[in-house]
Amino acid sequence: MPLWPFNSTHQRKVNMKHKNPSNPSPQPEDLNLSSNAGTAQEQAARHNPAPERPTKRKARTKSNRSIRSSGTSSRDASENRWHRIKGRLATKVAQVDKEKLREVALGCGVAAGIVAAAILVLKTVPLSVLILGIFGIAVAIRIWKSLQFLPRPF
Numbered sequence: 256m257p258l259w260p261f262n263s264t265h266q267r268k269v270n271m272k273h274k275n276p277s278n279p280s281p282q283p284e285d286l287n288l289s290s291n292a293g294t295a296q297e298q299a300a301r302h303n304p305a306p307e308r309p310t311k312r313k314a315r316t317k318s319n320r321s322i323r324s325s326g327t328s329s330r331d332a333s334e335n336r337w338h339r340i341k342g343r344l345a346t347k348v349a350q351v352d353k354e355k356l357r358e359v360a361l362g363c364g365v366a367a368g369i370v371a372a373a374i375l376v377l378k379t380v381p382l383s384v385l386i387l388g389i390f391g392i393a394v395a396i397r398i399w400k401s402l403q404f405l406p407r408p409f
Contacts, residue, residue: 348356 351359
């Protein structure tokens with residue numbers, strides 16, 4: 256059984272050449288000039304073989320993994336998976352030399368700091384604009400009130 260249930264383009268072309276090498280569409284009998292041309296019914300039978308029915312796929316059954324209860328066994332499996340991932344990461348990190356690891360860790364820390372600062376600024380901009388606006392209005396009102404007591408030049 257093929258790995259892929261559908262025919263590839265190459266396979267379709269090969270099959271097409273074997274079935275009808277010269278012309279994929281049947282022609283009327285009076286237009287067909289080939290030496291091996293028969294009647295229109297023979298030609299139609301030659302060009303249109305009996306349609307093949309596609310084979311039906313078997314219905315999938317539930318796997319053992321899905322049948323198992325979702326109790327402690329799945330928890331144990333997830334813990335084992337976590338330990339496997341941790342082990343693989345530890346072996347990868349152990350293969351890298353200390354200086355390179357230090358540079359990478361420093362770069363990741365700087366990048367995380369920049370991202371955190373950007374998020375903090377973006378989250379606090381509306382509040383800071385509001386506070387500055389209130390202070391600005393308060394200063395403007397105070398200056399406006401003090402203008403009354405300034406001496407006038409004329």
